[in-house]
Structure formats: C-alpha cells, structure tokens
Amino acid sequence: MLVQRISSISIVAVLLSISFIPIFTGCGNSDKFGYVSGKVLIDGQPAPEGLIVQFQPLDRNGSPSSSFTDKGGEYELWFSRTVKGVQLGSSTVTVIQQTSDTNLKPTPEYLLAFNEKRETFDVKKGRQTYDVNIDSSLKLDKKRKKR
16 A cells, blocks of 8 residues: 555656646747847948847837847847747847947947837747848938937
C-alpha cells in the first residue's frame, strides 16, 4: 500500500513538473511577441553605435520594445531586461539619438524628420528582420513644426 501511494505521488509530481516547463522556458511569451532584429542604415551605411531603436505598438494598451544599435548599426528588440521581443501588431518605429549630461549633441534634423513620418511595421509571430532606412536629406515639415 505504501509503495503504491509513493508511486502515485511520484506520478503526480512528474506531471506537475512537466506542466510548468513552458513557463520556465519562456514558451508562454511566443503567443504575445514577435522577435525583430535588423539594421539601421543612414544613406545605405550602418548607423553609428548607440542609437535607440524603439517600436511602440499602435494599440494604446501596448508597451514599447527597444534596443541600441551596435557598431554595425544592428539591433535586436527587447520588451524588458529579461524578455526579448515586441508585442504583436502594428508598431510605430522611431530612432532616437541617446544623450548624456557629459556629451550633449543636438539630434540631427534627419532623425527628427524620420520620426515625424511615423513609419510603422506590422509585427507577427516568429522571427523577422526589419531594416530601418533613413535618408540624411530628410527635413522637418515646417508646417507641423509651427503647431
């Protein structure tokens, strides 16, 4: 009787531990996120290291995902420090120049103009690549600036 009870408890323990595997391996996020990486290119050349790429879901309840460009202009978006990905659906793409108190540089007008265009990308399940192409001759819309 005792052996039968121990084996029943063991079976229950194994079944419970198997049911929690998706939670611990992160598989639960695959239904909510797409995985986006790519390059930021300025006039066809890799952007400098340290630009911030951000995808802001158009869904007003959505939260942004972001990343920094590396030396080759490449990025991979993260939802949080521990969760890689972007919420599914359309997102507005922005590229921001990072600044610090010791090294304040004005943001180039072409970055401001690119962000003003409000370019969007439709994030789907799975891995996808999105290269952000920025033209350095972009100018701000003076009509919008006056508002």
